[in-house]
Amino acid sequence: MAEGALLSVVVTVLNEAASVRELHRRVVETLGDRDFELIFVDDGSTDGTFGELRALCADDSRVRAVRLKRNFGQHPAMHAGLVRTRGTQIVTMDGDLQNHPEDIPKLVEALARVDVASGRRIDRADSVGRTLPSRVINGLLRRFTGVPISDFGCAFNAYRRDAIEPLFPSIGKQKFTKALVLASGASVEEVDVAHAASRGGSAYSPLRLIRLALHVVVGFWPQPIQWIGLALGLVCSFAAAVLGIYGVAYWIHHANFPGPLFAGTGIVFVLGVEGFILALIGEYLGRIQRDVENRPLYAVREEL
Numbered sequence: 243m244a245e246g247a248l249l250s251v252v253v254t255v256l257n258e259a260a261s262v263r264e265l266h267r268r269v270v271e272t273l274g275d276r277d278f279e280l281i282f283v284d285d286g287s288t289d290g291t292f293g294e295l296r297a298l299c300a301d302d303s304r305v306r307a308v309r310l311k312r313n314f315g316q317h318p319a320m321h322a323g324l325v326r327t328r329g330t331q332i333v334t335m336d337g338d339l340q341n342h343p344e345d346i347p348k349l350v351e352a353l354a355r356v357d358v359a360s361g362r363r364i365d366r367a368d369s370v371g372r373t374l375p376s377r378v379i380n381g382l383l384r385r386f387t388g389v390p391i392s393d394f395g396c397a398f399n400a401y402r403r404d405a406i407e408p409l410f411p412s413i414g415k416q417k418f419t420k421a422l423v424l425a426s427g428a429s430v431e432e433v434d435v436a437h438a439a440s441r442g443g444s445a446y447s448p449l450r451l452i453r454l455a456l457h458v459v460v461g462f463w464p465q466p467i468q469w470i471g472l473a474l475g476l477v478c479s480f481a482a483a484v485l486g487i488y489g490v491a492y493w494i495h496h497a498n499f500p501g502p503l504f505a506g507t508g509i510v511f512v513l514g515v516e517g518f519i520l521a522l523i524g525e526y527l528g529r530i531q532r533d534v535e536n537r538p539l540y541a542v543r544e545e546l
Contacts, residue, residue, distance in 0.1 A: 249278040249350060250329030254319040254397075255337035257289045266298050266305065268343040281306045282337065283323040286313030292544070299546040307546040314540040316397070321413050322540055324406070333400045334419070341398040345435040349400035357405035357428035360391050360420060361398035363437035389424040391432055396420075398435050401428075477515075481508075 251269060255262060262282065269280055284292045284307065295307040308322050320334060331353055335341040341361075352359035399420055405428040406413075413419050424430055485508065 247277070247331060248329040249273070249276060249331050249333065250327035251278060251280045251333045251335070251346065252283065252320065252323035252327060253281065253335055253337045254283050254285055254316055254323065255287065255291055255295075256285045256313065256316075256319075257287045257291060258337045259287070259290045259294050261339050262291060262294045262298065262337060265337055265339060265343060266302070269346070270302070272343050272346055279304050279306060279327070279329060281308070281323045281326055283307075283319045284309045285316065285319035286310050296546060308542055309544040311541040311543045317413070317419065318539040320397075320419060321410070322542065324413060325410055327403075330403045331400060332403060332406060333398075335398045340438050342436040342438065345398065345433075346400075348433050348435070349398070352431045352433050353400055353402055355429075356431040357402045358420065358423055358430045359400040360393065360424075360430050360432045361396040361435040362391070362393045362432045363396050363398075364434045365437060389421070389430065391424070391430060393432070394418055394421050396435070 253265065258265075266280065269278075280302075282295050282298075282305070284295060292307065292309045295305075295309075298305045299307055306326065308326065310319060310322065316336075324332065324334070331350055333346055333349060335343075335346075345361075349359040349361065395418075401423065405426075406419075406423050409422055409426060412422060
């Protein structure tokens, strides 16, 4: 990276009043005399986070802050920061100090060779309940995007502006910014980054992780309903054939076909299949509704 190029660092925060000053200090110490801007996006904090950001803005002209009217989610908040960047290189990270600001130079240095420096968390400090679903989602994204990186979920990344800026209109609607940029053909290099334990609880409940997996299927799998419908149709047909053969054999040997049991099993199975397909259709319809209504991704209360 050219030393004179402006670097934009975008940090999303939610109830991080206790950590934003430390994060700012470590970013400043790490980047030294480099020309940079530090953009914090407060995603509806209720603990005084924006008061801390206001003080930082007053003390350091390189710091900017955006306060959203409520908690809109990490990805809309990230969009609010990205569209306000001015740098030719952009770094994104979380504000809970799980990402180490000291790794920023490694990410930015990789931009001399590729469009995207993808953070890869080493010695990940998360529970099995968090890492196992993450592995599943990473596997799905590798399969659907054709990009063989190992950590799509890491928010600590660096981008060349010309690689990410054309996708600004889609970022925020799509929950995996890095996957969206890489699926567009951007070159990538993985960079190992440290990962600390979160100072707060995980924001990702099991239900939210399931919803993320559904979002991956809808957002990145071409024609998922057709493929899933075909697969489930084959499974249902096979199950029906097995049950039918078993039922006939039982009837022949015992002269008493257990109709209610098999009928109930078949109904429950079909209802499960229909429920999954309806979930996919609902995701599509929800997206269509949002696009037709042209609702904003977020609303800004204050900007410094």
